[in-house]
Amino acid sequence: MKKLLYICIIIFICGACGNDRENDIIKRIRTWENRTILFPKNTVFTKGGIDTVDWDFSSSYKIMTYVDSSGCLSCKLQLLEWKKLIKSTQKQFPDSVRFLFIFSPSQRTALLHELNIAQFDYPICIDENNLIEKLNNFPVDAKFQTFLLDKDNPLAELN
The missing domain is CATH 3.40.30.10 (Glutaredoxin)
Structure with a gap:
């Protein structure tokens, strides 16, 4: 059970990092629009x-x-x-x-x-x-x- 909990935490952290990176990319692109x-x-x-x-x-x-x-x-x-x-x-x-x-x-x-x-x-x-x-x-x-x-x-x- 502890292993499953650790895996879920790691997946959550990695997913959150990926989402931040995606938001950063979108933000960078939008600063150059128009x-x-x-x-x-x-x-x-x-x-x-x-x-x-x-x-x-x-x-x-x-x-x-x-x-x-x-x-x-x-x-x-x-x-x-x-x-x-x-x-x-x-x-x-x-x-x-x-x-x-x-x-x-x-x-x-x-x-x-x-x-x-x-x-x-x-x-x-x-x-x-x-x-x-x-x-x-x-x-x-x-x-x-x-x-x-x-x-x-x-x-x-x-x-």
Whole structure:
């Protein structure tokens, strides 16, 4: 009987912890609802970090992800997974969803190396001065640095 009581207490405590974590996640997400992501007016997009390209902001939806320089760069980038998601999304929702990649690396050459290895040819912004993060104050936790921008939340540019 004591064993059963201990097991019930452990399950109750673990369940309560999980519920707190879920509430924390919901709270974090809600703080970013209906916010506009700000970008400097001179934001430049490139392919492979080399060739400057125009980036069309007029799509109905944009999935924006920000990756900073802390920790393992290749682990955080997950470029092959992004390529799969882009391909799948473009197949299901052609011309409706665009992807916006903002990278703020401490070592540009390491980022370019990762882009080359993954053959990642989607337009990216390399924000070496981390201006976009400074304007928006993104959450520190990388799990909360990807955002869905809808057609009513267009790109806001600052002078």
